[in-house]
Each structure stands twice: as C-alpha cells, then as structure tokens.
Amino acid sequence: MKTAMTWGDAPTSRAPGAVYTDDALYREELERFFYRGHWCYVALECELPNPGDFKRTSVGERSVIVVRSADGEIHVVENRCAHRGVAFCRERTGSVKSFTCPYHQWNYNLKGDLVGLPFRRGVKREGQVQGGMPADFQLAEHGLTKLKVARRGGAVFASFDHGVESFEDYLGPEVLHYYDRVFSGRPLKLLGINRQRIPANWKLMQENIKDPYHPGLLHTWFVTFGLWRADQKSQMVMDARHRHACMVSRRNEGGAADVTQGVTSFRADMQLNDPRLLDVVPEPWWGGPSVVMMTLFPSLIIQQQVNSLSTRHIQPAGPGLFDFVWTHFGFADDSDEMTRRRLRQANLFGPAGFVSADDGEVIEFVQQAFEANPQARTVSELDGREVKATDHMVTETLIRGMYGYWREVMGK
C-alpha cells in the first residue's frame, strides 16, 4: 500500500509515519544510506588482534566478514560466494588461513581473491577431459565483493561504494574532534558484546540518541543522580550536513532543583544500596565533558557515559526491525580497578540497563502506533523548527537536522 508522504509546512520537524513503516522507502534507504555514499561501522581493531582473525557482521542487511590478513591490513568482504551465492561464513568470530565455501569448495584468500576451485580444468577420463570451466574463465574476475575500508584510532568502517569520500571528510571537523577524543589510537581492550533485537525502525534509535529531551525524563537514574538533565552545561554539535551529531554534557551533583519540579521520574529519596554501581572516576582524556553520545549516520552510536564506553551498531532487518549490537571496551592499559569500574557501570546500559532497557521499549511502542496509523506524524519542535547547534539540551534540533539530511538524500 502506498502511504502519503506529507511534511506540510514543517520541512523537517513533522515526520510522516511512512518513514518508519513503508517497505519501499526502507529498500531505498538501504541503497542510498547503507550501500552508497556512506561509511558503516564494522568492528573495533581489538576484536581482530592477529592475522587470520575474522569477525562476521553486517552492513545494512548484507552480511560481511572483517578479517586481518598476514600483512596486518584489515579487509572487509561480502559473505557471499561468487559462485552460487552461499553466505559461507557461519561463525561470528574465529581465525582462519583462507575461506572455503562448503558447497563447491571455492577457495578465497584473506583479501577476498579467488585462489582456486575444484575441476577448473575438468576431469580426465580415458584420455578425454570432461567438463571444466571455459578457457577464458579468470580467477581474478570472481573474487568476493570487496568493500572500501577506513581505520581510525582503533575502529573500522567499510563502504560498498569505492567512490565514497574519505572517512575524515565524511565526519567533518566538528564531529571528528569528538570521535578522536574516544578513538585516539590508545590501544583498546574488548570487554564483550551484548545483542538485542528491537521491533522498531532503525531511525528511531538514531533519533533516541539525537534527543537530549528524554534522558532526564524517561530515565530516573539520569535525573536523580545528575548524569544527564536539563540544568547542565551542554552542547549539541552537528556536521555541516546535519547527519551526524554529538550530545556533549557535564555531570552535576543531582538531587532536587528547579529542573526536577514536576518530573515524575525524579526520586528525591533514592539512594544506592551499593554506590559502586556509580563509582565515577574522571579520566584525563575526557577533557571536561563527562558524557558524549555520538550518532554517526546511519549505522553507529558511540557512547561515553562517565566510565562506560561502547559502540552500538544498528543492523536493520526490515522497516520495523533492527538488531542492536553493543561492543563494550576499555583501554589496554586500564588498571584492573578501572576495568571493574567500567564493567559495573555497564549495568546502566544494554538490553537490561538501568537507563537503556526502556529506550528499546518506548521505541517499540512508537513503531506499533505508526504501523497502525502511518498517516500520523511526529512533532519534533522543542526549541523551534529550524536546525542549529545549541549550547543547551532543551532542544530537538538534532532530529530535525537528521530529517533535513534524509529528505535531501531521499528526495522525498
């Protein structure tokens, strides 16, 4: 069913429900955002420390393998045999010398080049050669699909589009500044992976982390303990095209204040039985902010919330479903005490997190309502209808910025 796309006289602030529910629009988004002209997150380098180490992941809906070759380079290839299309890599991680498709044993090296295949020259029988590939068959023309790779500061991004701009230009200087703050090249340590499947459109998660309005309202912990709330010094930063964003803030002492008046999630009486859950120790590399939440369009959120660090990878699976994969990390030179602190604070995040289980829940309910009525529209007009960087968090400007960019690329 074709649904109406009406933005009316609100060019970016009143998204029509079809942007969350329409299958044809979603297919177009995959092409225009995930497969063309954009960089998508695939891995942290510390997941592949040694030659031969690989990780299977996704770019959009397409399965890809990230692998380190003998020379230390990282390659990203599509998980699809060039012969008959088998998604041959089934393990999530491992270490291999080469890739072999089980169906007809086509064999590829770690760069994705086709090295050999059985019966290429046919089978000799009674002096006759039977079968074999045509004489003009070229191995070089039948490698795995190779993606362009960008590595910066310990994280790896890939693009099916070899004409894509440089990763640095893609982020732009304002966002790159905050990216480099986390991924400075200081070696990382992998702490683990958490995965959740959320029945909602992938953009709703981007919006959630471009929305500084909700944390001090939906999340009791944020407002009560001063982790994120509207009376804090903060900046909302975007790249020139408004697709990426950073929400930057400084923690305050929490407790009751003007800003907690009438906020039903605020709990003046709330004390932790065990304060180690929120044993925050400022780190020199923060350079001021205690929280920076970055959205890199279309596929990634980079979280620094006090001592907890993660990448959150958005893997869409249809207009109303995505997998959300959290990779928690620290630094290789962290003390054992700091590692324990990061792991304790990890209780705040992920599919059971004190301040993020409810994000997955609310966006599921958004999806349900728009699927029932795709003619309905959102109203993201806190702090006006225009798009601009701000020095406060009482704003929905980042969401408007994202839809401005979305409309530019989609032409809708």
Next chain:
Amino acid sequence: MKLDFDTWFQVQSLYADYAAALDARQLERWPGFFTEDAVYRLQSRENFDRGLPLAIMAFEGRGMLKDRVFGAAETIYHDPYSQRHVVGAPRLLTQDENDGWRCESNYVVIRTKRDAMPEILSVGRTLDRIVATPEGLRFGERQVIFDNDLIPNSIIDPL
C-alpha cells in the same frame, strides 16, 4: 562431606522457591536467596564461551541486588509482562566443605505480554555455588548463561 537426602531436598527447594518468587514477581524476596557477598551474573553464552567479562547484569553483594530490584520495580519503564521459569533438576558438579555445592541446571523463561502470545525470553543454564548458612541454603554465586545471545528487546526482571 556427604550429600544426604535431606540436603538434596533443600537444594531442590532452593531452586524451586527461587523460580516461584520471580514468577510471582515477588522481587523483594530475590536478594534473600543469596549470601551477603554473593555474585550474580546474567551473561550471554557468546561472552561466557569467549572468556569476555561483559554481562547484561553483574552484581556483587546483596546491596547491588536490592538496587536492581528497585530499578526493575520502580524506575525502568517497560511493557508489563509476566514470566514463567521452567527449570530442570539441578546436576551436582562438585562438593567441598569450604566451597559448598556446585550445581548446574537448565532453564527456559517464557515471557507473556498483555496483548501477545507467549514467547521464549531466555533459554540456557545456571552455574551455581550453594552454601549452607544458619538461615538455610543460599546461592553464593549464580551465573545465568543464556544461549540466545540475541535478546528479544529487553530484560527487566532478573532470571
């Protein structure tokens, strides 16, 4: 140290009472099944098998367990649901006077939301260390390792 029938019956009762309390959503009873300094971890099989420390819940001591109870009951907004544990008979792995009894059990937890059919929320096993206290048997350690690394949206109550 011998595991007599009476003790084995108490082990069985600990498992059954634990599941019954959670399924009845008597969350305030949950920390009482543990020793004061107990460790509780709810972790994916993926992280467990790879030796990665990250869990989705990781608590040390009854204080943190109480903080989770408050969070689940009072602060985390979520779709209301009920859960049902189906727990297999525990399998004794080791017993030692100082260490206590180490047991493993299989489980399935089914989640039922108000307007939906039941679904499997979690399936896996527990790795437990049970100790005798003056108040009866308690978990000194409970690791819940779930096979379904991919969680259907969120988990609010402990398993």
